[in-house]
Amino acid sequence: MKNIRLIFLLMGAFMLFLAGCGNTQESGEAASGAEGSWQPEKPIEVVAPAGPGGGWDTTARAIAKLLESENIIDQRMAVVNKPGGGGAVGWAYVNGKAGDNHTMFIASPPLHFVPLNGQSDLDYQDFTPLSAVIADYAAFIVKADSPYNSMTDLVEALKKDPQAVSVVGDSAPGSMDHMQFVKAVKAGGVDVKNLKYVSAQDGGGMSMLLGGKVDVYSTGLAEATEQARAGKVKVLAITAPERLEGETISEFPTLKEQGIDDEFVVWRGFFGPKDMDPAAVKYYEDAFKQMMETEQWKEVRDNFGWTDNYMNSEEFAVFLEEEHKEIEALMEEVGLKQ
Amino acid sequence: MDFSSILYGFQVALSPGNLIFAFIGVLAGTVIGMLPGLGPISAIAIMIPLSYGMDPASALILMAGVYYGAVFGGSTSSILLNAPGVSGTVATSFDGYPMAQQGKAGKALAIAAISSFAGGTISVVFLMLVAPFVADLAVTFGPTEYFALMLLGLTAISSLSDGSTIKAMIAAVVGLMIATVGMDQQTGTSRFTFGNPSLLEGIDFLIVALGLFALAEVCQLILRRKEKESKKKSDVGNLKLSKGELKEMGGPISRHSVLGFILGVLPGAGATIASFLSYISEKRLSKDPSSFGKGNIKGIAAPETSNNAATSGAFVPLLTLGIPGSGTTAVLLGALLVVGVQPGPLMLQDHPDVFWGVIASMYIGNLFLLILNLPLIPFLAKILAIPRQLLISLIIVFCLIGVYAVSFSTFHLYILLGFGVLGFLMRMFSFPAAPFILAFILGGMMEQSFRQAMTISNGSYNVFFQSNITIALFIVSLLSIFVPIISGYFKKKAEANEDERKGRTA
Numbered sequence: 089m090k091n092i093r094l095i096f097l098l099m100g101a102f103m104l105f106l107a108g109c110g111n112t113q114e115s116g117e118a119a120s121g122a123e124g125s126w127q128p129e130k131p132i133e134v135v136a137p138a139g140p141g142g143g144w145d146t147t148a149r150a151i152a153k154l155l156e157s158e159n160i161i162d163q164r165m166a167v168v169n170k171p172g173g174g175g176a177v178g179w180a181y182v183n184g185k186a187g188d189n190h191t192m193f194i195a196s197p198p199l200h201f202v203p204l205n206g207q208s209d210l211d212y213q214d215f216t217p218l219s220a221v222i223a224d225y226a227a228f229i230v231k232a233d234s235p236y237n238s239m240t241d242l243v244e245a246l247k248k249d250p251q252a253v254s255v256v257g258d259s260a261p262g263s264m265d266h267m268q269f270v271k272a273v274k275a276g277g278v279d280v281k282n283l284k285y286v287s288a289q290d291g292g293g294m295s296m297l298l299g300g301k302v303d304v305y306s307t308g309l310a311e312a313t314e315q316a317r318a319g320k321v322k323v324l325a326i327t328a329p330e331r332l333e334g335e336t337i338s339e340f341p342t343l344k345e346q347g348i349d350d351e352f353v354v355w356r357g358f359f360g361p362k363d364m365d366p367a368a369v370k371y372y373e374d375a376f377k378q379m380m381e382t383e384q385w386k387e388v389r390d391n392f393g394w395t396d397n398y399m400n401s402e403e404f405a406v407f408l409e410e411e412h413k414e415i416e417a418l419m420e421e422v423g424l425k426q
Numbered sequence: 427m428d429f430s431s432i433l434y435g436f437q438v439a440l441s442p443g444n445l446i447f448a449f450i451g452v453l454a455g456t457v458i459g460m461l462p463g464l465g466p467i468s469a470i471a472i473m474i475p476l477s478y479g480m481d482p483a484s485a486l487i488l489m490a491g492v493y494y495g496a497v498f499g500g501s502t503s504s505i506l507l508n509a510p511g512v513s514g515t516v517a518t519s520f521d522g523y524p525m526a527q528q529g530k531a532g533k534a535l536a537i538a539a540i541s542s543f544a545g546g547t548i549s550v551v552f553l554m555l556v557a558p559f560v561a562d563l564a565v566t567f568g569p570t571e572y573f574a575l576m577l578l579g580l581t582a583i584s585s586l587s588d589g590s591t592i593k594a595m596i597a598a599v600v601g602l603m604i605a606t607v608g609m610d611q612q613t614g615t616s617r618f619t620f621g622n623p624s625l626l627e628g629i630d631f632l633i634v635a636l637g638l639f640a641l642a643e644v645c646q647l648i649l650r651r652k653e654k655e656s657k658k659k660s661d662v663g664n665l666k667l668s669k670g671e672l673k674e675m676g677g678p679i680s681r682h683s684v685l686g687f688i689l690g691v692l693p694g695a696g697a698t699i700a701s702f703l704s705y706i707s708e709k710r711l712s713k714d715p716s717s718f719g720k721g722n723i724k725g726i727a728a729p730e731t732s733n734n735a736a737t738s739g740a741f742v743p744l745l746t747l748g749i750p751g752s753g754t755t756a757v758l759l760g761a762l763l764v765v766g767v768q769p770g771p772l773m774l775q776d777h778p779d780v781f782w783g784v785i786a787s788m789y790i791g792n793l794f795l796l797i798l799n800l801p802l803i804p805f806l807a808k809i810l811a812i813p814r815q816l817l818i819s820l821i822i823v824f825c826l827i828g829v830y831a832v833s834f835s836t837f838h839l840y841i842l843l844g845f846g847v848l849g850f851l852m853r854m855f856s857f858p859a860a861p862f863i864l865a866f867i868l869g870g871m872m873e874q875s876f877r878q879a880m881t882i883s884n885g886s887y888n889v890f891f892q893s894n895i896t897i898a899l900f901i902v903s904l905l906s907i908f909v910p911i912i913s914g915y916f917k918k919k920a921e922a923n924e925d926e927r928k929g930r931t932a
Contacts, residue, residue, distance in 0.1 A: 260612070296565075299568050301882065318771035391763055
């Protein structure tokens with residue numbers, strides 16, 4: 089029965105493969121000494137609260153690999169996917185490991201939006217911020233032949249009739265793509281209660297924009313840049329505080345220079361579970377800082393078009409609190425807060 | 427389109443390093459494809475961090491190989507175990523599995539391999555010749571067009587069942603209901619999630635397919651365990667096709683490499699929908715539709731050609747516009763960023779080596795796949811010679827591992843079991859599973875497209891009559907509902923006349 093053996097061999101190989109990309113977690117209390125003297129004693133579990141291949145997963149894998157290969161953290165950094173609920177499944181998982189110094193997860197502004205939408209009971213206050221790492225910005229774009237040439241044009245049109253323009257984003261109402269647009273036009277004085285927002289999936293927003301089915305696409309800077317360089321779209325505004333550097337990107341006007349007092353940072357950072365040892369927090373803070381100074385990091389960062397946005401645990405916590413307040417008020421106004 | 431760029435592409439693809447990458451890619455792809463549940467997305471995502479510092483062309487050649495290799499290999503478990511390897515090969519099991527059960531597993535696998543190869547290769551020719559021109563097609567399809575396309579697919583429900591049309595309709599309605607589970611994209615409201623965050627993103631297509639097909643089949647095998655396995659298993663691995671059989675495949679291959687390619691170009695349609703629509707249209711075209719679902723050669727050739735053609739088609743929006751058309755191409759897009767290539771409309775200008783190299787490598791990769799798969803067929807087919815008790819446990823284990831490897835949660839294993847039970851009950855009471863799965867896959871997208879269109883138009887139905895493509899698709903849908911009814915009516919009348927005449931003479 090040679091074939092049976094073959095099959096079992098295949099199965100065995102497959103299981104090994106699974107084990108390789110899977111979890112390595114045994115809970116055991118890490119011995120923590122005096123302030124600043126904490127060291128990881130076993131592999132660190134980095135949770136990406138989404139499926140493989142998305143933004144969270146890619147960032148987590150890139151950073152985990154650098155921390156390992158540059159010998160900044162002397163333990164294996166195992167990235168584990170916990171997809172579901174726009175992050176809620178992964179957060180619930182990390183929340184169950186309170187006090188565990190060997191677990192962390194990657195997050196970005198949806199950590200505000202998802203709980204405010206009523207889809208998760210946990211929000212940023214239930215976790216320990218470790219460090220913010222990178223920033224990305226939102227971009228509002230129209231087709232090259234659109235009558236709108238600036239954010240001011242668009243805001244004026246929306247002021248006259250909030251239904252005059254259809255906006256597409258790649259996620260549901262009340263999520264980041266939607267709210268970043270709402271936030272910007274509200275700062276421009278538009279009545280944001282009745283905007284026409286269409287949600288597309290799997291990057292369908294760009295094809296709907298290029299096909300002329302919708303007027304505006306609310307997206308990220310990375311998605312907009314190449315299309316703008318090819319002259320297919322016009323970038324009406326980006327949400328950075330000031331103009332960014334780099335070919336093509338430096339041509340994108342900010343909201344502020346168009347008289348709209350708003351900015352929105354799509355931050356990405358890492359959080360630990362509740363009650364993490366302060367010494368461990370310090371350790372990770374330093375590790376991220378050190379990693380961001382390496383040459384390798386700069387290369388990875390530039391390939392992805394990210395901007396450095398380091399904040400230590402304390403700064404990050406202050407930032408999050410302010411941002412949360414602002415978004416909460418906005419969601420309340422649009423009637424999406426649950 | 428000039429000849430020198432094609433030559434340049436082959437120069438890139440034929441360099442020793444890239445040949446090896448193409449080979450590794452398709453090999454990994456076929457193996458991943460053969461394992462039920464596990465799809466190319468996870469495999470490519472895991473490869474991304476490994477590709478730092480790799481030459482961009484090599485990296486994409488490798489990962490593209492995993493992608494089309496998985497669709498190529500996915501038919502194997504569909505045919506042998508009724509457990510689809512990837513979602514694009516669900517339709518292959520409709521005729522592939524019955525044929526394998528008739529002791530012709532080798533033949534079924536050979537048909538699948540040859541159709542996959544033909545579909546893959548012909549569509550790469552299209553990709554090479556017309557990619558820049560059909561790129562616009564990808565963006566002309568908006569919400570109304572997708573709605574009409576999905577509607578056309580749904581009109582085929584009755585033709586997917588042999589028995590009662592009413593039972594097929596009931597199955598389809600249940601499929602539509604299951605499609606509503608999860609967060610509603612247009613309002614952000616949770617529907618039928620019962621507060622469980624694991625259900626917020628809906629139920630994965632593959633979980634439903636594995637439950638309804640593979641686990642339901644396992645239940646039936648267990649029930650029939652006392653029956654003697656009467657079929658001769660000696661020539662199960664025989665993959666010889668007669669000339670007539672090869673000829674029979676010619677029609678579906680030429681038709682569905684075109685249809686599959688076009689559907690692949692459309693973001694959001696993709697290999698799964700392409701394979702279903704091809705299967706349905708082939709059945710409609712057939713002179714003997716009742717032989718479908720019982721091991722018809724065309725019933726294997728059509729979806730297998732189509733899903734592989736759609737895979738090449740999916741590269742059109744990715745390479746020419748920088749728009750990902752599916753989950754897998756979205757991950758490929760991320761992989762390009764890692765190796766320092768900005769995917770977008772200027773990629774052809776900025777990185778001709780990536781563009782032409784990948785396309786050329788797909789010819790070579792498809793050839794590798796054929797060479798890899800054909801000699802393996804006799805061995806793979808002998809899986810069916812495994813004693814039933816062992817085979818059953820193997821299928822169960824594979825399904826569970828496959829689902830866990832995608833969802834990383836035990837909750838989804840329970841859902842899988844639930845669909846297994848549902849599938850089994852449906853079989854007991856002869857409700858067909860195919861309409862269920864078709865409605866499930868088309869329903870979600872149909873609803874979202876409809877509502878997107880309504881939001882854009884401020885609730886006016888006129889939006890559905892402003893596009894020629896939409897109107898044309900509506901007309902075809904209407905025809906496909908009424909032509910069979912009318913022709914059936916005339917046939918009955920003719921038969922009745924015949925009977926009457928016979929009665930008189932008697």
